[in-house]
Every structure is written in C-alpha cells, then in structure tokens.
Amino acid sequence: MASVGFIGVGNMGSLMARNLIRAGHSLKIYDLSEEAANFVAQSGAKAVKSVKEAATDVDFVVTMLPVGANVRAVFIDAGVLEAAKPGAVLIDSSTIDVETACAVHAAAKAAGYEMLDAPVSGGVTGADAATLTFMCGGDKAVFEKAKPLLQGMGKNIVHCGAPGYGQVTKICNNMVAAINTLAICEAFVMGEKLGVDRNVLFDVLSTSTASSVMLTKSCPMPGPIPSSPSSNGFKPGFAAKLMMKDLRLSQAAAQSAGTPTPLGAVATAAFAMHMANGFGDLDTSSIVKLINPDI
Numbered sequence: 001m002a003s004v005g006f007i008g009v010g011n012m013g014s015l016m017a018r019n020l021i022r023a024g025h026s027l028k029i030y031d032l033s034e035e036a037a038n039f040v041a042q043s044g045a046k047a048v049k050s051v052k053e054a055a056t057d058v059d060f061v062v063t064m065l066p067v068g069a070n071v072r073a074v075f076i077d078a079g080v081l082e083a084a085k086p087g088a089v090l091i092d093s094s095t096i097d098v099e100t101a102c103a104v105h106a107a108a109k110a111a112g113y114e115m116l117d118a119p120v121s122g123g124v125t126g127a128d129a130a131t132l133t134f135m136c137g138g139d140k141a142v143f144e145k146a147k148p149l150l151q152g153m154g155k156n157i158v159h160c161g162a163p164g165y166g167q168v169t170k171i172c173n174n175m176v177a178a179i180n181t182l183a184i185c186e187a188f189v190m191g192e193k194l195g196v197d198r199n200v201l202f203d204v205l206s207t208s209t210a211s212s213v214m215l216t217k218s219c220p221m222p223g224p225i226p227s228s229p230s231s232n233g234f235k236p237g238f239a240a241k242l243m244m245k246d247l248r249l250s251q252a253a254a255q256s257a258g259t260p261t262p263l264g265a266v267a268t269a270a271f272a273m274h275m276a277n278g279f280g281d282l283d284t285s286s287i288v289k290l291i292n293p294d295i
Contacts (some may be wrong), residue, residue, distance in 0.1 A: 005054035013064035015127035023152035030054035051078040068100030081111040090115040105163035114142040119170035123237040131155040137166035174246040178267040185288040220288035229283035241280035244271045
C-alpha cells in the first residue's frame with residue numbers, strides 16, 4: 001500500500017480520499033477548510049497544517065482543487081515541488097484549463113518529478129462509490145505506476161495521451177454532457193406541453209436513439225427516476241455552476257484550437273443565464289428551469 005498526500009478534500013476530494021483509506025493506503029490531508037479536513041480525518045487520515053507538510057515523505061501527491069490558479073499556486077508557490085521526495089508521483093485530479101495543466105507538468109518535470117493530469121467524471125455519486133472515470137494525461141509509464149492508486153477511487157482509468165490531454169478529454173466530455181442535458185430538457189418540456197406524459201416520454205426516449213447517461217441517470221424531469229437529482233429538489237450530484245466552469249473552459253479551448261463549437265457556445269450561454277437566475281448551486285439537470293421555470 002502507498003503513502004499519499006491529498007490536498008483539497010472538498011465535496012469530491014473528501015470522498016476520493018476516504019476511498020483510498022478504505023483501500024488500505026496511508027493518507028496525510030490538507031485543506032483550507034479545517035472542517036473538511038476533520039471530516040476525512042475521522043476516517044483515518046492525518047490532517048496536517050500546510051501543503052508542504054502534506055507533500056512531504058509520501059509516494060503520491062494527489063490534488064483536487066477548484067481552478068487552475070489554485071493548482072499552479074499549490075504546486076509552484078505553496079511548495080509541493082519543493083517538499084515532495086524524489087520519486088514521488090504527482091497527480092492533479094482538478095478540472096482546469098489545458099494551458100495551466102501543461103505549465104504545471106513542465107514545472108514538475110523541471111523539478112525532477114513525474115506527473116499526471118487526471119480529471120474525473122462521475123460526480124459525487126461516483127466519488128462516493130469509487131466508480132469515477134479518470135482521464136489521464138502524461139507519460140504512459142507514469143500512468144501505469146499511478147493506475148493501482150487510481151483504481152482505489154475509480155472504475156475506468158484511461159490514458160488519454162500526452163500532458164494536458166486528460167484535461168482536453170474532460171472538457172470535451174462535459175461539453176457534450178451539457179449540450180445533451182439541454183437537448184433533453186427541450187424535448188421533455190415540448191413533449192409535455194403537447195400532451196404526452198413525462199413518464200411515457202422517458203420510457204420511449206430512454207430506450208430509443210435519444211437515450212444517454214444524462215437521461216437515464218439524471219433525467220431533468222421530476223418523477224421518472226426517483227433517485228435522480230430532479231426528483232430530490234435538484235440536490236446536486238454535479239452542480240450547475242461547475243458545469244458552467246467546464247463550459248467556459250471548453251470555449252477557451254475551442255478558441256485556442258481555432259475550431260467552432262456552435263452547440264457548445266449555445267449551451268454556455270444557456271448555463272450563464274441559468275446562473276444569473278440564481279440556480280448555480282442546483283444540479284446540472286436544473287437547467288430545465290430555463291426552459292420551463294415552473295418545474
């Protein structure tokens with residue numbers, strides 16, 4: 001079993017860290033929130049007082065942070081690259097911009113460390129059940145070294161290619177998920193307004209060419225799936241504000257690549273309106289309220 005320094009134990013990170021503990025790994029954890037750190041410490045992790053302390057004398061350093069600036073700060077400014085022991089593998093599971101991911105990879109390499117960018121998909125449900133998908137960018141040999149650790153937190157561990165490619169893949173995935181969710185909402189509202197019961201719509205769409213994970217796991221209409229966020233007051237599995245963040249990343253990436261993403265742009269505008277209406281803390285599927293505010 002490995003020793004791990006885990007930095008960033010919020011909604012996702014706390015569950016991922018607890019699964020590593022269950023898998024038998026030894027954890028040191030750090031978070032700006034003492035309450036968040038204490039939550040994971042109750043499962044057997046050692047809460048420490050700084051980034052450097054979390055990164056010292058461990059086999060792996062795992063980070064799960066909100067934005068690229070946080071990742072750059074933790075690795076470069078706060079001292080992960082100063083404190084980690086020789087041979088430690090660095091894994092950033094945050095979802096951030098590709099440029100920052102590549103810059104931190106370069107800084108890690110210059111300091112003599114191996115690194116993966118390894119953002120995840122699956123939300124808090126997947127984090128809790130250890131069924132996350134990890135999309136990994138970096139050297140294949142480093143990926144193979146980190147894979148047994150990642151398997152303690154996820155079910156699908158995928159090597160996507162060179163440094164930054166994990167972030168590229170994650171951004172593509174979430175852009176599709178947002179577009180798909182918006183399309184599902186439009187179809188359900190239209191069908192119901194024309195008289196078809198939402199349960200009938202669900203039964204047909206979920207078993208026909210319109211089917212998708214966003215429909216069968218997170219149906220935006222309350223009722224058809226009792227366990228879905230929509231049937232539980234839109235309590236988030238993946239909050240709309242986080243989808244908005246990823247959509248902005250997708251549009252920045254599209255601009256840098258010089259490729260058009262017209263549907264991605266529409267989805268970004270729709271989620272921006274949804275955020276402005278005050279629904280950012282609700283689940284992504286709550287975007288249905290933009291189509292029909294009465295839901």
